[in-house]
Amino acid sequence: MLKVNDINVFYGNIQALKGVSLEVKEGEIVTLIGANGAGKSTLLKTLSGLLKPKTGTIEYMGKVVSGKVPQAIVKAGISHVPEGRRVFSNMSVEENLELGAFTRKNSREIREDLAKVYELFPRLLERRKQLSGTLSGGEQQMLAMGRAIMAKPKLLLLDEPSMGLAPLMVKQIFNIIEQINKAGTTVLLVEQNANMALSVADRAYVIETGRIGLNGTAAELQASEDIKKAYLGGA
Numbered sequence: 001m002l003k004v005n006d007i008n009v010f011y012g013n014i015q016a017l018k019g020v021s022l023e024v025k026e027g028e029i030v031t032l033i034g035a036n037g038a039g040k041s042t043l044l045k046t047l048s049g050l051l052k053p054k055t056g057t058i059e060y061m062g063k064v065v066s067g068k069v070p071q072a073i074v075k076a077g078i079s080h081v082p083e084g085r086r087v088f089s090n091m092s093v094e095e096n097l098e099l100g101a102f103t104r105k106n107s108r109e110i111r112e113d114l115a116k117v118y119e120l121f122p123r124l125l126e127r128r129k130q131l132s133g134t135l136s137g138g139e140q141q142m143l144a145m146g147r148a149i150m151a152k153p154k155l156l157l158l159d160e161p162s163m164g165l166a167p168l169m170v171k172q173i174f175n176i177i178e179q180i181n182k183a184g185t186t187v188l189l190v191e192q193n194a195n196m197a198l199s200v201a202d203r204a205y206v207i208e209t210g211r212i213g214l215n216g217t218a219a220e221l222q223a224s225e226d227i228k229k230a231y232l233g234g235a
């Protein structure tokens with residue numbers, strides 16, 4: 001479904017991604033784990049068209065999408081839930097969700113999908129009229145995910161959905177990620193919470209200072225001594 005071929009991405013003179021290649025197959029949950037500053041968010045921003053690779057290509061469903069504008073990429077079926085959620089604080093929950101459907105036209109389908117989002121996140125239904133800026137962190141994460149789903153993505157990019165959330169909320173968010181995946185959406189999940197990420201993922205890549213290091217099935221990485229030491233909190 002997604003094929004990243006040897007991309008190099010720069011901020012001015014600083015190279016943030018160095019020859020990154022990876023693949024996501026339809027139906028998978030693939031996780032990208034790595035430390036602060038490794039280049040995880042940069043990769044997701046490049047996939048969603050916010051940054052352009054200097055060299056290398058990104059293929060999605062057999063077509064090169066690197067170089068396309070973000071709106072065209074959303075329309076093609078890739079939705080990005082950015083790090084830090086970025087909901088529109090002065091708009092209600094429902095207005096934020098409706099905005100997620102900005103590239104779509106069929107209002108009956110949009111209404112049906114809104115109902116599905118509320119089914120997935122009952123908390124958002126309870127709070128549909130509330131200003132988004134007054135939601136809790138976990139609720140804002142739900143809203144950011146719900147808004148991305150309103151674009152009807154085939155591939156969902158999630159940037160650290162567990163960040164800053166209490167363990168119980170993290171568990172809920174990961175459960176929902178699995179539900180979204182079972183309902184047919186492919187997921188690329190960026191996480192620092194490697195334990196949780198590997199527990200839901202099929203496969204994983206490790207990124208270290210802009211380069212892909214280890215990759216394998218989630219089970220292989222969970223069993224790796226290096227990964228245990230560096231990312232899973234000890235031996």
Ligand SMILES: Nc1ncnc2c1ncn2[C@@H]1O[C@H](COP(=O)(O)OP(=O)(O)OP(=O)(O)O)[C@@H](O)[C@H]1O
Nearest residue numbers: 011014016034035036037038039040041042043192
């Ligand atoms: N707008 C920018 N201008 C210059 N350098 C940037 C910019 N954004 C990111 N960087 C640099 O690129 C590198 C990768 O950053 P990135 O945000 O992709 O890391 P990350 O893996 O998402 O980290 P974190 O886990 O802290 O979110 C870092 O060294 C960062 O300082």
Ligand SMILES: [Mg+2]
Nearest residue numbers: 040041042083
């Ligand atoms: Mg980041």
